[in-house]
Amino acid sequence: MFNNKENFKREFKQRLVGKTGRQVHEVTEDDVYAALGSMIRERIGQDWAATNRAYIEQSERQVYYFSMEFLMGRLLGNNLLNLGVLEMVREGLGELGWDLEDIEEYEADAGLGNGGLGRLAACFLDSLASLGYAGHGNGIRYKYGLFEQKIIDGHQVELPDYWLQKGNVWEVRRGDKKVNVQFWGHVEAKEENGRLVYETKNGENVWAVPYDVPVVGYENASVNTLRLWSAESAADPSKGFGGPGGSYYNFLDYKRSVETVSEFLYPDDSQYEGKLLRLKQEYFLCSAGVHSVLRTFDKLRLPYDRLAEKVAIHINDTHPTLVIPELMRVLMDEKGFGWDEAWSIVTRTVSYTNHTILSEALETWPEQMVRELLPRVHMIIEELNKRFCAMLLEEYPDDQDRVSRMAIIESGFVKMAHLAIYGSHSVNGVAALHTDILKKREMKDFYELYPERFNNKTNGITHRRWLMHANPELADVIEEAIGSEWKTQPQQLTELLKYADDAVVQQKIYSVKRKNKERLASYIYKKHGVSVDTNSIFDVQIKRLHAYKRQLLNALHIMDLYNRIKENPSLEITPRTFIFGAKAAPGYYMAKQIIKLINNIANTVNNDPDTKDLLKVFFLENYSVSLAEKIIPASDLSEQISTAGKEASGTGNMKLMMNGALTIGTLDGANVEMYESLGDEGMYLFGLRVEDVEKYYRDGGYSAQAIYNSDERVKKVLDQLVQPGPFCQNGQTFDPIYHSLLSHNDEYFVLRDFASYVETQNQIGMDYRDSKKWLEKSIVNIAHSGRFAGDRTINEYASEIWGIKPAGAGSRSGIYKGQ
Numbered sequence: 001m002f003n004n005k006e007n008f009k010r011e012f013k014q015r016l017v018g019k020t021g022r023q024v025h026e027v028t029e030d031d032v033y034a035a036l037g038s039m040i041r042e043r044i045g046q047d048w049a050a051t052n053r054a055y056i057e058q059s060e061r062q063v064y065y066f067s068m069e070f071l072m073g074r075l076l077g078n079n080l081l082n083l084g085v086l087e088m089v090r091e092g093l094g095e096l097g098w099d100l101e102d103i104e105e106y107e108a109d110a111g112l113g114n115g116g117l118g119r120l121a122a123c124f125l126d127s128l129a130s131l132g133y134a135g136h137g138n139g140i141r142y143k144y145g146l147f148e149q150k151i152i153d154g155h156q157v158e159l160p161d162y163w164l165q166k167g168n169v170w171e172v173r174r175g176d177k178k179v180n181v182q183f184w185g186h187v188e189a190k191e192e193n194g195r196l197v198y199e200t201k202n203g204e205n206v207w208a209v210p211y212d213v214p215v216v217g218y219e220n221a222s223v224n225t226l227r228l229w230s231a232e233s234a235a236d237p238s239k240g241f242g243g244p245g246g247s248y249y250n251f252l253d254y255k256r257s258v259e260t261v262s263e264f265l266y267p268d269d270s271q272y273e274g275k276l277l278r279l280k281q282e283y284f285l286c287s288a289g290v291h292s293v294l295r296t297f298d299k300l301r302l303p304y305d306r307l308a309e310k311v312a313i314h315i316n317d318t319h320p321t322l323v324i325p326e327l328m329r330v331l332m333d334e335k336g337f338g339w340d341e342a343w344s345i346v347t348r349t350v351s352y353t354n355h356t357i358l359s360e361a362l363e364t365w366p367e368q369m370v371r372e373l374l375p376r377v378h379m380i381i382e383e384l385n386k387r388f389c390a391m392l393l394e395e396y397p398d399d400q401d402r403v404s405r406m407a408i409i410e411s412g413f414v415k416m417a418h419l420a421i422y423g424s425h426s427v428n429g430v431a432a433l434h435t436d437i438l439k440k441r442e443m444k445d446f447y448e449l450y451p452e453r454f455n456n457k458t459n460g461i462t463h464r465r466w467l468m469h470a471n472p473e474l475a476d477v478i479e480e481a482i483g484s485e486w487k488t489q490p491q492q493l494t495e496l497l498k499y500a501d502d503a504v505v506q507q508k509i510y511s512v513k514r515k516n517k518e519r520l521a522s523y524i525y526k527k528h529g530v531s532v533d534t535n536s537i538f539d540v541q542i543k544r545l546h547a548y549k550r551q552l553l554n555a556l557h558i559m560d561l562y563n564r565i566k567e568n569p570s571l572e573i574t575p576r577t578f579i580f581g582a583k584a585a586p587g588y589y590m591a592k593q594i595i596k597l598i599n600n601i602a603n604t605v606n607n608d609p610d611t612k613d614l615l616k617v618f619f620l621e622n623y624s625v626s627l628a629e630k631i632i633p634a635s636d637l638s639e640q641i642s643t644a645g646k647e648a649s650g651t652g653n654m655k656l657m658m659n660g661a662l663t664i665g666t667l668d669g670a671n672v673e674m675y676e677s678l679g680d681e682g683m684y685l686f687g688l689r690v691e692d693v694e695k696y697y698r699d700g701g702y703s704a705q706a707i708y709n710s711d712e713r714v715k716k717v718l719d720q721l722v723q724p725g726p727f728c729q730n731g732q733t734f735d736p737i738y739h740s741l742l743s744h745n746d747e748y749f750v751l752r753d754f755a756s757y758v759e760t761q762n763q764i765g766m767d768y769r770d771s772k773k774w775l776e777k778s779i780v781n782i783a784h785s786g787r788f789a790g791d792r793t794i795n796e797y798a799s800e801i802w803g804i805k806p807a808g809a810g811s812r813s814g815i816y817k818g819q
């Protein structure tokens with residue numbers, strides 16, 4: 001394998017020609033990507049095999065992170081970075097006439113997730129491998145990832161994301177490790193050696209086939225595994241396939257039914273959809289994952305009652321909760337354990353992260369659906385519920401209400417969060433405030449019963465992707481100032497505090513931001529044909545479109561700015577470029593209306609001669625990991641403006657902070673902890689606090705109409721939503737938005753926070769003009785962002801939840817560095 005630039009070039013050219021059967025000067029950039037990708041994948045293979053061998057030999061506990069979503073993004077650049085060959089490859093390719101950054105664009109962005117939850121899983125995998133922990137991902141290889149968003153006439157249009165079209169150089173199909181997963185059928189019980197043994201008959205059998213993707217640690221020779229399951233038909237048609245009367249056409253129906261299981265990712269973020277196919281997907285992941293975990297455990301030749309010593313299964317939100325009854329089923333029906341022993345193994349193995357307190361996101365499945373699709377699993381959940389309720393009655397004999405509130409099955413629905421808490425030894429929230437709300441309000445009953453299970457793990461992001469790879473020039477400036485320790489110990493970024501008012505460092509940070517803004521400006525010019533003033537404030541809100549995230553508040557502020565400039569064309573304001581990126585769930589009507597509104601605003605503001613030199617608005621289509629990597633390094637201002645108490649943590653806030661953007665935000669999610677480090681000097685807070693919001697929900701007393709009546713600016717922008725004018729073009733009005741604010745009394749307090757938001761934004765506009773002061777704050781933000789590195793989060797999970805230490809698979813010899 002190559003170990004210097006010349007070797008790399010020679011080997012690469014050979015492969016390129018070998019792979020394509022063309023001369024080097026005839027190949028396309030697609031070919032270059034494919035050849036480079038497969039070459040790097042093979043390079044990883046050596047370390048991958050060694051890591052797996054080391055894990056078995058060391059026989060330490062391994063973690064399996066079960067998640068329905070892994071929002072990985074592109075892997076080439078990050079793998080090169082973590083392997084320590086990025087510079088060598090960049091230079092080598094350059095000498096052969098290709099630009100690595102261009103080549104990276106040929107990789108499909110693996111969008112197997114909706115947003116924050118899926119991206120968190122991806123960041124965690126990077127930290128697990130980079131810290132040398134034996135921790136692997138377990139998910140679904142959706143044939144279609146999150147839809148591709150097009151904006152047509154200002155509206156969102158969804159296209160299928162067939163990300164596998166050109167193949168996937170990183171994955172390895174492991175046909176030999178396929179697992180049978182069963183749906184439907186009926187349960188038969190028979191007596192064997194004095195105990196009842198259950199078996200499901202006449203089910204629909206599906207092969208779960210694993211595709212393994214290597215997860216490369218940062219310069220440590222550790223390579224973990226992301227195992228993604230694909231559904232394939234199991235039956236040989238000549239033998240029938242789980243039902244009577246097998247015929248060829250019958251087989252085709254069956255095949256189609258099976259393959260839909262891993263066909264597509266549900267595009268709903270923070271929104272529960274009780275669809276049968278989704279339940280099938282969840283069980284498919286859990287059943288396949290459990291079997292594969294047990295097979296790996298088998299290599300240790302230990303009895304199953306020692307499973308929890310060697311295996312930790314972590315469930316990312318409630319979506320993989322069926323792991324709990326499925327592991328019970330396998331231990332009892334396949335491995336011969338009795339109930340109590342099996343339950344003890346399960347609860348010592350499983351831990352759970354709660355991601356939301358939004359009631360519309362809490363999973364509850366109709367019991368009837370579970371009973372029919374998963375008859376044996378349903379029996380187990382029923383028994384779990386019976387035992388849990390009996391225990392509760394003993395604990396709270398005079399509180400039948402509490403028992404019903406806490407039951408796992410209630411009024412014909414299975415409550416997944418209750419099952420997850422009951423079956424786990426640890427339950428964590430994702431930011432201090434969120435965990436607090438879980439304990440005090442949402443999961444109060446459970447906290448009182450199991451106080452020792454609840455803990456906080458504030459989210460984090462990988463500084464390797466989001467700083468070192470997305471913003472290499474900033475990384476260089478940091479390294480010049482404080483050395484490179486922060487690359488393996490991101491909390492060391494606080495060393496930068498010493499340079500916050502250093503004129504030289506400030507100047508360098510300024511010119512990096514400048515270059516990044518120019519790059520983004522040229523991207524925008526390519527997409528929109530509109531030029532951008534790079535002196536303006538790049539004011540960025542990028543995240544899923546959701547009412548609670550309040551993109552609407554941002555939009556109303558722009559409308560108000562427009563109105564103020566129109567009323568007084570000589571108004572002194574600091575020029576701004578508002579940048580939005582957001583996908584709306586396809587069935588989320590209000591969210592799609594807001595996208596259209598933002599695009600209408602853009603149309604007017606960008607073209608009006610009075611405003612176009614002061615304000616620009618862009619809705620960048622298809623927000624994704626790779627688009628985030630372009631926008632974030634160029635951002636000046638980060639919009640984190642959710643209604644207090646609604647955003648569990650947020651991670652976009654951390655990525656932007658790490659890249660030197662200042663935050664305008666509410667005291668919500670991890671913003672609270674950012675504020676702990678930054679104070680009023682480093683961060684712009686506004687709006688209601690959680691207590692205020694809770695009080696309104698509890699006692700009433702909020703009137704959106706009263707604000708409309710008393711605040712002229714509010715009245716004007718709201719009227720502009722429904723009257724012909726600058727924002728209702730071609731007669732289309734935004735009545736549903738208007739009514740959500742006025743007739744439905746503004747559930748998310750957009751109008752209540754409007755004045756405070758506008759005032760804060762005015763202050764920001766003024767502060768931006770003092771660029772020395774602004775740069776100082778920017779550096780302070782970068783310096784405090786190490787606390788939000790995923791490495792810190794994963795070290796906490798490892799020591800406080802999983803009880804694991806770094807396995808230390810090996811260390812790369814220095815030969816790859818700096819050549």
Ligand SMILES: *Cc1c(COP(=O)(O)O)cnc(C)c1O
Pocket residue numbers: 114115116117119542543544623624625628649650651652653655
């Ligand atoms: C980080 C990230 C998110 C999460 O953003 P929030 O602002 O925390 O909601 C969503 N989507 C993508 C592509 C991301 O990279």
